[in-house]
Amino acid sequence: MAKEIPEAFKHLLADNRVFAHLGTSMPDGSPQVNPVWFDAEGPYIRVNSAKGRQKDKNMRRFPKVALELLDPDNPYRYLQIRGKVVEITEDGADAHINTLAKKYLGKDTYPFRQPGEVRVIYKIEPERVSAWG
Amino acid sequence: MAKEIPEAFKHLLADNRVFAHLGTSMPDGSPQVNPVWFDAEGPYIRVNSAKGRQKDKNMRRFPKVALELLDPDNPYRYLQIRGKVVEITEDGADAHINTLAKKYLGKDTYPFRQPGEVRVIYKIEPERVSAWG
Numbered sequence: 001m002a003k004e005i006p007e008a009f010k011h012l013l014a015d016n017r018v019f020a021h022l023g024t025s026m027p028d029g030s031p032q033v034n035p036v037w038f039d040a041e042g043p044y045i046r047v048n049s050a051k052g053r054q055k056d057k058n059m060r061r062f063p064k065v066a067l068e069l070l071d072p073d074n075p076y077r078y079l080q081i082r083g084k085v086v087e088i089t090e091d092g093a094d095a096h097i098n099t100l101a102k103k104y105l106g107k108d109t110y111p112f113r114q115p116g117e118v119r120v121i122y123k124i125e126p127e128r129v130s131a132w133g
Numbered sequence: 134m135a136k137e138i139p140e141a142f143k144h145l146l147a148d149n150r151v152f153a154h155l156g157t158s159m160p161d162g163s164p165q166v167n168p169v170w171f172d173a174e175g176p177y178i179r180v181n182s183a184k185g186r187q188k189d190k191n192m193r194r195f196p197k198v199a200l201e202l203l204d205p206d207n208p209y210r211y212l213q214i215r216g217k218v219v220e221i222t223e224d225g226a227d228a229h230i231n232t233l234a235k236k237y238l239g240k241d242t243y244p245f246r247q248p249g250e251v252r253v254i255y256k257i258e259p260e261r262v263s264a265w266g
Contacts, residue, residue, distance in 0.1 A: 015265040019208060021154035021201055023164030026215075030197035031156030035211055063164035068154055075152060078168055082159075 003129045004082055007090050008080050012069045013040040022047060023066035024058035032058060037100040038067070039057030041060035044123050045081065048097045051090075051118040059085050067124070083126040093119035135176035136262045137168065142212050145202045146173045149237050155180060156199035157191035165191060170233040171200070172204035177256050181230045182253040186221075192255055200257070210266030216259040225248050
């Protein structure tokens with residue numbers, strides 16, 4: 001069962017100023033952290049990347065991640081989520097990156113697409129959620 | 134040899150709006166991400182935590198970390214640093230947390246101290262630095 005985001009912090013899921021700081025694991029077990037766009041689908045957090053990138057390779061190899069969401073109005077208030085990647089799929093990933101472009105940029109179409117890029121959705125089930133501040 | 138931060142990104146080290154998003158590794162190899170205060174000491178990045186916290190335990194067990202520093206004026210511009218913790222010490226850690234309180238809050242003394250808390254400095258040597266945007 002996915003752990004729920006506390007009600008008082010759910011606004012962070014929809015705020016377009018909030019990036020997820022996504023932690024993944026490198027082959028030697030050391031962490032990597034990237035800012036990423038995300039959205040919520042029911043109890044899941046979805047992020048979107050492109051096939052072959054470091055975080056794509058990391059999540060395929062070791063599907064455990066961490067997400068930190070910082071309140072843009074109070075940097076001492078944040079959500080810390082740890083969870084597992086329960087689905088990795090190209091199905092719907094082009095539509096999903098456009099949805100995220102709409103959320104973050106107000107644009108109907110993702111403007112940063114690279115030639116040949118294959119978009120991928122990673123569906124994350126929160127297993128541990130801590131709210132701070 | 135510590136990898137250098139590119140000149141055009143060095144302003145992020147001194148900007149009090151910039152928190153480091155610190156990735157550490159849990160016992161099972163999964164990542165944890167927390168926002169932390171930091172400063173630079175020569176080529177090193179220093180963070181400060183308290184003994185016994187999860188990130189303290191993680192860095193003592195596995196001294197490899199990642200730091201993401203996001204430009205507050207452009208969220209598509211950021212630094213990604215991966216490195217090793219080359220020193221963990223309580224010496225000077227009380228003075229250091231006060232220095233960070235000055236940087237981030239403009240206060241001479243760290244105001245969030247908990248009774249019995251033992252402060253610790255983690256000195257991080259950047260081994261890989263990527264600048265984005």
